[in-house]
Amino acid sequence: MGNSVYSPGTLPARLTPHEYEVNFSDINPGLSLHEAMVEADRCYFCYDAPCVTACPTGIDIPLFIRQISTGTPRAAAKTIFDSNILGGMCARSCPTENLCEGACVREVAESEPVEIGRLQRFATDTLMDENIHPYKRAHETGKIIAVIGSGPAGLACSHRLAMHGHNVEIFEEKPFLGGLNQTGIATYKTVNDFAQQEVEWLLKIGGIKFQLNKTVKDLEDLHKLTQDYDAVFVGAGLGDVNRLNIGSDKFQEAVTFIEELRLASDYGNIPIGRNVVVIGGGMTAIDAGVQSKLLGSENVTIAYRRSRSEMGASEHEINLALKNGVKLLTNAVPLGMSGDGTDEKLILGRTEIIGGKIQQIEDTIELPVDQVFMAIGQKLEFGPGSLAIDAGKIVVDSHGRTSVPGIWAGGDCTNLGEDLTVTAVAQGRDAAEDIHRHLSK
Amino acid sequence: MPSLNSTFAGIKSPNPFWLASAPPTDKEYNVSRAFEAGWGGVVWKTLGLDPHIVNVNGPRYGAVWGPDRSLMGLNNIELITDRPLGVNLKEIKSVKRNYPDRAVVVSLMVPCDEASWQGILPQVEETNADGVELNFGCPHGMSERGMGSAVGQVPDYIEMVTRWVKSNTRMPVIVKLTPNITDIRYPARAAKKGGADAVSLINTVSSITSVNLDTFSPEPSIDGKGTHGGYCGPAVKPIALNMVAEIARDAETSDLPISGIGGISTWRDATEFLLLGAGNVQVCTAAMAYGFRIVSELQSGLLEWMNDKRFESVTDYRGLAVSNVTDWQNLNLNFVTKARIDQDLCIKCGRCFAVCEDTSHQAIVINSGRTFEVIDEECVACNLCVNVCPVEGCITMEQLKPGMVDKRTGQTVDENPLNWTQHPNNVLACTTD
Numbered sequence: 001m002g003n004s005v006y007s008p009g010t011l012p013a014r015l016t017p018h019e020y021e022v023n024f025s026d027i028n029p030g031l032s033l034h035e036a037m038v039e040a041d042r043c044y045f046c047y048d049a050p051c052v053t054a055c056p057t058g059i060d061i062p063l064f065i066r067q068i069s070t071g072t073p074r075a076a077a078k079t080i081f082d083s084n085i086l087g088g089m090c091a092r093s094c095p096t097e098n099l100c101e102g103a104c105v106r107e108v109a110e111s112e113p114v115e116i117g118r119l120q121r122f123a124t125d126t127l128m129d130e131n132i133h134p135y136k137r138a139h140e141t142g143k144i145i146a147v148i149g150s151g152p153a154g155l156a157c158s159h160r161l162a163m164h165g166h167n168v169e170i171f172e173e174k175p176f177l178g179g180l181n182q183t184g185i186a187t188y189k190t191v192n193d194f195a196q197q198e199v200e201w202l203l204k205i206g207g208i209k210f211q212l213n214k215t216v217k218d219l220e221d222l223h224k225l226t227q228d229y230d231a232v233f234v235g236a237g238l239g240d241v242n243r244l245n246i247g248s249d250k251f252q253e254a255v256t257f258i259e260e261l262r263l264a265s266d267y268g269n270i271p272i273g274r275n276v277v278v279i280g281g282g283m284t285a286i287d288a289g290v291q292s293k294l295l296g297s298e299n300v301t302i303a304y305r306r307s308r309s310e311m312g313a314s315e316h317e318i319n320l321a322l323k324n325g326v327k328l329l330t331n332a333v334p335l336g337m338s339g340d341g342t343d344e345k346l347i348l349g350r351t352e353i354i355g356g357k358i359q360q361i362e363d364t365i366e367l368p369v370d371q372v373f374m375a376i377g378q379k380l381e382f383g384p385g386s387l388a389i390d391a392g393k394i395v396v397d398s399h400g401r402t403s404v405p406g407i408w409a410g411g412d413c414t415n416l417g418e419d420l421t422v423t424a425v426a427q428g429r430d431a432a433e434d435i436h437r438h439l440s441k
Numbered sequence: 442m443p444s445l446n447s448t449f450a451g452i453k454s455p456n457p458f459w460l461a462s463a464p465p466t467d468k469e470y471n472v473s474r475a476f477e478a479g480w481g482g483v484v485w486k487t488l489g490l491d492p493h494i495v496n497v498n499g500p501r502y503g504a505v506w507g508p509d510r511s512l513m514g515l516n517n518i519e520l521i522t523d524r525p526l527g528v529n530l531k532e533i534k535s536v537k538r539n540y541p542d543r544a545v546v547v548s549l550m551v552p553c554d555e556a557s558w559q560g561i562l563p564q565v566e567e568t569n570a571d572g573v574e575l576n577f578g579c580p581h582g583m584s585e586r587g588m589g590s591a592v593g594q595v596p597d598y599i600e601m602v603t604r605w606v607k608s609n610t611r612m613p614v615i616v617k618l619t620p621n622i623t624d625i626r627y628p629a630r631a632a633k634k635g636g637a638d639a640v641s642l643i644n645t646v647s648s649i650t651s652v653n654l655d656t657f658s659p660e661p662s663i664d665g666k667g668t669h670g671g672y673c674g675p676a677v678k679p680i681a682l683n684m685v686a687e688i689a690r691d692a693e694t695s696d697l698p699i700s701g702i703g704g705i706s707t708w709r710d711a712t713e714f715l716l717l718g719a720g721n722v723q724v725c726t727a728a729m730a731y732g733f734r735i736v737s738e739l740q741s742g743l744l745e746w747m748n749d750k751r752f753e754s755v756t757d758y759r760g761l762a763v764s765n766v767t768d769w770q771n772l773n774l775n776f777v778t779k780a781r782i783d784q785d786l787c788i789k790c791g792r793c794f795a796v797c798e799d800t801s802h803q804a805i806v807i808n809s810g811r812t813f814e815v816i817d818e819e820c821v822a823c824n825l826c827v828n829v830c831p832v833e834g835c836i837t838m839e840q841l842k843p844g845m846v847d848k849r850t851g852q853t854v855d856e857n858p859l860n861w862t863q864h865p866n867n868v869l870a871c872t873t874d
Contacts, residue, residue: 037510038509041508041509044790044792044831045792046789046790046791046792047790047791047792047794047795048791048807049790049791050789050811105788105789105790106788108788108789109788109831109832
């Protein structure tokens with residue numbers, strides 16, 4: 001007999017292979033042609049459309065939907081990629097309910113927005129499935145730019161620079177490209193290794209070289225780069241995580257867990273606790289909680305120190321967690337552990353928010369726990385020396401310029417980062433345009 | 442309780458909804474199903490002389506679609522019945538025997554000589570059908586052979602053939618008119634002169650619905666080629682309404698019964714035809730799009746409306762809108778309206794702004810918070826914003842009452858009507874002094 005949902009402790013193989021396959025299949029499969037045509041029909045082709053305003057990359061959404069509805073999904077894809085070269089991943093991972101679809105006038109009119117995300121995926125999948133890369137490089141400029149990090153910001157920046165005829169060299173710490181697109185998005189949102197396929201497709205533009213397992217961590221490295229390259233773009237993300245000061249081997253970082261899932265070849269090999277608690281209230285907490293459940297955990301609780309309305313995760317994501325049987329415990333802060341072995345408990349203190357500040361009250365809760373995932377935020381790993389830093393992030397202006405001439409930055413590592421793929425894409429792209437202007441002088 | 446009973450050109454039916462001469466009325470099987478569903482009458486698919494004609498063996502219909510692929514326009518290259526005359530006559534007799542309370546009118550199209558008509562009319566009478574409809578409308582195929590719209594486009598022929606028919610039958614004669622002419626009043630007058638008991642219109646509009654972008658063939662494509670077909674469905678309703686009104690308000694034909702046809706899909710469409718002077722209506726495309734069951738909605742809708750308006754019978758309101766159809770020159774130029782946007786209903790799509798700014802009079806402004814407002818100084822009341830707004834009732838036209846100032850012209854609205862015939866800018870205007 002193998003393990004089951006009710007087997008005590010932290011164990012692999014709680015489910016059957018078929019159950020894993022079902023649980024980690026595409027959560028929001030692509031639209032069929034008929035579905036896409038019916039949905040595209042619903043777009044009003046708004047003037048100065050609110051969905052476009054709400055999109056950090058400013059995709060011309062009414063235009064691409066009209067192109068779908070007139071039977072030209074490839075042209076639609078080109079419209080999307082013109083603004084967002086990672087439009088395929090954004091179609092899968094964007095919290096559209098907070099962005100384009102949240103702003104859709106049909107959300108106002110009928111509480112049923114046009115399914116912009118799925119239409120975007122329909123268009124981008126059409127072009128990418130045919131392995132067509134729709135851009136050519138401008139004449140070579142002879143300039144070369146160093147890009148640190150190959151997440152969405154670095155990739156978007158690299159592609160745009162390459163389009164303008166510049167050469168790009170990417171420095172990536174991990175043994176693969178993609179950054180959080182590869183490791184940080186819940187598995188069921190990006191099945192079939194889409195992130196790697198997208199990177200390969202993006203690189204078809206040409207002019208982009210990369211070094212894997214190459215860490216650029218300090219000022220000395222950076223200074224060398226500014227001497228050897230015409231410009232430097234930092235899209236290093238947040239490589240480090242915040243930790244709780246509770247000593248227990250049951251504590252694990254949620255981002256590591258999510259990455260492990262993304263890179264797993266067999267979900268049955270991943271041990272998961274019968275009782276899991278996720279600490280945090282953002283998208284990472286949701287991703288870790290839902291996927292714990294999908295791995296076969298019996299009890300999964302997301303514990304957040306503030307109220308539900310203050311959670312960073314969108315309502316849509318919270319509902320996804322609840323639908324999957326994850327429990328929410330709000331106004332609870334972890335204090336420590338009690339017991340031992342399979343009988344260990346996490347002790348949480350009740351909180352109240354008074355004047356915006358968290359205050360612990362005389363009330364504690366004990367939860368049986370085999371595994372605790374911490375999802376309480378990430379922080380900059382990159383030690384940037386003389387770069388101006390604010391609240392632990394690199395300070396940039398709207399063009400992505402840092403305080404040091406010749407160095408641009410974008411994505412989560414900057415003070416303008418929003419922990420969103422689509423925002424990182426926009427910042428990488430815009431920094432590339434600014435670098436191009438700068439180098440064209 | 443109001444009654445839907447109808448008498449048209451002396452032909453009685455339990456309601457004014459007839460199926461038009463077309464594929465749905467080609468066989469006893471279909472017509473029986475239609476009567477079971479509740480249709481008041483049918484005009485049997487057009488009969489011709491033997492040997493019966495043949496149809497193409499590829500697609501007969503082409504289409505124009507609206508949002509969500511709803512069928513806005515249908516075009517066909519089907520000819521008249523392709524079954525032997527005897528078979529049709531036998532089935533007509535059977536249907537009329539089984540459904541004596543329903544109207545069964547037989548559409549006819551034979552060569553343009555009196556002998557042909559003298560030959561077929563007694564055979565139709567023998568079926569106990571209620572009347573005949575002369576198909577002078579079909580614009581494709583048969584017209585190449587000197588029939589259908591080839592007759593309907595020449596008023597003298599209409600008059601001649603109608604007279605032949607009237608002098609060879611006791612049955613009521615309805616003349617079906619083609620819209621493929623410049624002025625519908627001439628064929629209608631000719632039908633009346635020939636002695637017609639009624640006219641029915643419109644038949645289909647000559648059309649090519651689409652061209653295949655891969656094969657370069659018109660659709661429907663028959664071995665790489667296409668031909669113009671007859672266009673019908675909701676898209677042609679405005680053309681039909683105008684033609685019905687033109688006949689209804691023409692002094693020479695105002696007393697000529699009209700069977701209204703053209704894009705009638707709902708009870709509302711049907712009622713509009715009746716208000717513009719039609720005595721009954723004929724439906725085809727809507728049935729071909731949804732099946733016969735739609736007649737239930739046609740009946741219930743019309744009954745509810747009649748009840749609301751306190752009308753007892755169909756004749757109570759027939760033609761009530763005719764006197765409101767006039768020539769442009771008679772329209773009151775002192776009637777001034779302005780567009781008004783209901784901010785509570787507005788969903789902020791901005792379509793009104795886009796079309797007004799790009800294609801009209803720059804009379805809508807976007808305020809902060811993406812609210813849209815009409816600039817009275819610029820608004821000419823063209824109605825385009827009303828027409829493009831996706832929310833019904835969100836943008837309306839509000840009348841400026843006499844005494845108010847039209848901010849666009851700076852003039853006070855006069856309570857006395859003024860039309861073009863009286864306008865100072867009209868050099869031909871009639872003056873009283």
